[in-house]
Amino acid sequence: MKNYLLLFTICCTLIQCKNPVKKENIIHAEQSKTMQQLKSDFIAQRFGMFICYNIMSYGAKWGEANYPIEAFNPQKLDCNQWAEAAKSAGMKFGLLTTKHHEGFCLWDSKFTTYDVASTPYKKDIVKQYVDAFRKKNLGIGLYYSIWDSTHNIDKDSITSNKLDFVKGQITELLTNYGKIDYFVLDGWYWKIGHHEIPYQDIRTLIRKLQPDCLITDHTHLQAPYHMEIPYFEGPFGAFPPEDNTMASALGHCSVKGNGWFWSEKTPNGLIEGDGIETILDKLTKCESRYCNFMLNCMPNRDGILDTIYIDMLNEIGQKWKPNSSRPKLPRQDPQIIESYPIKTITATSGNADYLIDAHQKGSDHFYWKSDPNLPQTITINLGKQEAINSLLIVPNHKCKPAPETALAEGNITHAKLSLSTDNINFTEVADVKWEPNAKYKSINFKTSNAQYLKLDIINANGKKAIITELDVGLAQP
CATH class of the missing domain: 3.20.20.80 (Glycosidases)
Structure with a gap:
């Protein structure tokens, strides 16, 4: 038994020597x-x-x-x-x-x-x-x-090795x-x-x-x-x-x-x-x-x-010198720090897959667009119950044109959010209205356990509702 312990100690020592760890480069702090x-x-x-x-x-x-x-x-x-x-x-x-x-x-x-x-x-x-x-x-x-x-x-080429x-x-x-x-x-x-x-x-x-x-x-x-x-x-x-x-x-x-x-x-x-x-x-x-x-x-x-x-x-x-009289940074909105993958997503119209995997090819952007009939309903399945308190709606927005002339078309102006653990019984947690602009929309609510989220889009700016992508998770300021 002692020989096995000795051999184990020697092997560990050799491994450490081959791959030395520089303590000053390791950060463990919270x-x-x-x-x-x-x-x-x-x-x-x-x-x-x-x-x-x-x-x-x-x-x-x-x-x-x-x-x-x-x-x-x-x-x-x-x-x-x-x-x-x-x-x-x-x-x-x-x-x-x-x-x-x-x-x-x-x-x-x-x-x-x-x-x-x-x-x-x-x-x-x-x-x-x-x-x-x-x-x-x-x-x-x-x-x-x-x-x-x-x-x-x-x-479309990502493997576990990549x-x-x-x-x-x-x-x-x-x-x-x-x-x-x-x-x-x-x-x-x-x-x-x-x-x-x-x-x-x-x-x-x-x-x-x-x-x-x-x-x-x-x-x-x-x-x-x-x-x-x-x-x-x-x-x-x-x-x-x-x-x-x-x-x-x-x-x-x-x-x-x-x-x-x-x-x-x-x-x-x-x-x-x-x-x-x-x-x-x-x-x-x-x-x-x-x-x-x-x-x-x-x-x-x-x-x-x-x-x-x-x-x-x-x-x-x-x-140039810094403006020392600039007011301090205003309180930032709560931000999702734990983002939960969406297992499945459905919508009453449009390609719901774009809501969790929007992308662009060249100058073409592929976002979710509804048909002209409002309201619209989007149902999110997280695959299992999670503690959540925030849904982020990324609006119809592109790098071109610039934000001063950003795309307000299709951006949500009124929505309701409901949660469920069984996809049958839903409880409304938010009823929110926004200005018809291209700023991101964040729906924050009391931390709750849920597997399903139902986003009812009541009104949007224009004939169709347009969303770039959705993010669900736990937010903190």
Whole structure:
């Protein structure tokens, strides 16, 4: 028996030596602040650097698979230069594209060889960025695209192995670099959907690894749907409306480039009609609307910012100062933190499947649309009884047109919600009316155990009711 115990001890020791755990990289703590506090802290930063740097900087086309990576060899890469430039402008955080849609990783990922470790450069750029920005007391944001053309992580192709790939890479990013303040996902909702790669699975993983990390998904929907920080994509014309009180963020490009990334055009000037005053105007307006402004700054193929950025950021820092008299972030609406998968869903008309798996192909959006007859009834089956207190209705909304001219057509103006444990006896828990606009609609009620939800749509704006997607779960402020 002693020999078996000795052998077991030796084996455990060898395993630990082969896979050493760096204690400083492991975060076990529970969320240290309320969501309201975390959002308030985020909005207090106001201004950040969106660092779009990846294989597209070296000639890859948007979403191009298996682009050759031998040319990735930035001999002058200097993340300290990025951080110093950010600091000169008054920025408070950074956001680095660790992996874009093409699948190339700026860190040494054990899940692929399509990464920086396989290039002539070899060194971990995520670590250099994190270290440089922390030295300047700047917050740390990481961007990660779930859609991955090189590894075929795409709609209608997700397997358990591909889900493990996504979770594995997210785990690497959120355990190997200390505390991460802001994690941005892309190519998920709009390309694959939160159904095929389950939202709750990903959110639970992020929460486990980084309890205080705020999440954005580039849904192109300006609503806190399956995220904490809604995102406005500036180049599409998206911009927070004047009365916006959602803690949010906006990405903006001013300098010419390969889309968001560097190209030969980048050192040669700003996008036509843009300039320092444009940036300052948008920054000031975003600040008053509780929306962090993230200016895209594209490192070149040497890994440094061109002079145009250094000069521009320095001038912004001289001309812009935070508005210290801005009122504190208003109380945010309760937000679903435990999202329950919907097993089945039916509707009196239209394609009910879109209510749990809306998607887009190119510029075509596939949402649920009723026939002209109101009222309409949608019945949700969660598959089992769950403790719920919130139903989120994502309205008819797209990244184009911008929110100022957003689609009000079809958005719900009056609805009732009832709950049941047996799909026979329903109890009404809410009767709600809204303005006919494109803002998200949240129905909150006393926490109850239920398996079935019946949403009766009494009125909508226009001839048909239109809903992008529904989310059911437990919400908290």
